[in-house]
Amino acid sequence: MHDPLIDGGVIRKLWVSEADLYREHLLRLDGESRRNRFGGGVSDEFIRSYVSLSTGLDAVTHGFFVEGALRGAGELRPLGSGFAEEAEAAFSIEKPWQSHGVGTALLERTLLAARNRGYKLLHMACLAENRRMQQLARKFDAELTFDFGSVVGEVEAPHPTPLSVIREIMEDGHGFATAMLEVQSRLLRTA
Numbered sequence: 001m002h003d004p005l006i007d008g009g010v011i012r013k014l015w016v017s018e019a020d021l022y023r024e025h026l027l028r029l030d031g032e033s034r035r036n037r038f039g040g041g042v043s044d045e046f047i048r049s050y051v052s053l054s055t056g057l058d059a060v061t062h063g064f065f066v067e068g069a070l071r072g073a074g075e076l077r078p079l080g081s082g083f084a085e086e087a088e089a090a091f092s093i094e095k096p097w098q099s100h101g102v103g104t105a106l107l108e109r110t111l112l113a114a115r116n117r118g119y120k121l122l123h124m125a126c127l128a129e130n131r132r133m134q135q136l137a138r139k140f141d142a143e144l145t146f147d148f149g150s151v152v153g154e155v156e157a158p159h160p161t162p163l164s165v166i167r168e169i170m171e172d173g174h175g176f177a178t179a180m181l182e183v184q185s186r187l188l189r190t191a
């Protein structure tokens with residue numbers, strides 16, 4: 001299954017071992033995007049600690065890759081312990097790749113993953129002035145509630161169906177095959 005993305009970009013899940021790619025991507029965000037991603041200005045040190053703490057088996061992060069470089073990410077993390085019914089989602093796309101449909105594609109994949117994990121409610125925390133994220137969430141019928149200058153978008157995730165599970169597996173298959181090609185081409189380049 002192919003995503004109609006710019007410049008031959010692909011979306012696939014990040015592996016736990018790829019935390020360094022995620023960290024470098026977040027560090028490359030320009031000031032405004034970084035502020036929007038984290039709900040305020042944060043230091044490089046904060047981002048480094050965030051990635052080492054947040055990279056765990058319970059988080060599902062989809063990455064948007066262009067020529068092997070991670071240019072965008074959508075993170076999904078259960079809230080609470082045990083069988084969580086609520087999760088939090090956060091998105092980051094590097095400036096030159098913004099407003100080309102990448103956020104929409106990452107949100108679609110994140111919603112599918114949320115659905116298949118049985119999350120009923122997805123929280124998206126973003127600043128009140130972040131119209132783009134709100135527009136994006138509205139495309140998926142998010143209910144938005146204003147709260148102290150920030151917006152929490154809550155998307156009802158429908159129940160998993162065999163079809164939705166198969167769709168996720170197929171999309172992972174595509175991502176995995178492409179990832180293997182990327183690894184091979186990187187190996188060839190360094191050989």
Ligand SMILES: CC(C)(COP(=O)(O)OP(=O)(O)OC[C@H]1O[C@@H](n2cnc3c(N)ncnc32)[C@H](O)[C@@H]1OP(=O)(O)O)[C@@H](O)C(=O)NCCC(=O)NCCS
Nearest residue numbers: 033036037090091092093098099100101102103104135136
């Ligand atoms: C917010 C963000 C995830 C959106 O992703 P994106 O790839 O730029 O967005 P898309 O191209 O998929 O566009 C989504 C919708 O936003 C709106 N939009 C796009 N560009 C816009 C712009 N420059 N101004 C206002 N709205 C805009 C449109 O309604 C668009 O839907 P449409 O194309 O069907 O009309 C991305 O810009 C980003 O990472 N920003 C910095 C970090 C951030 O704000 N994260 C969100 C907090 S969790």
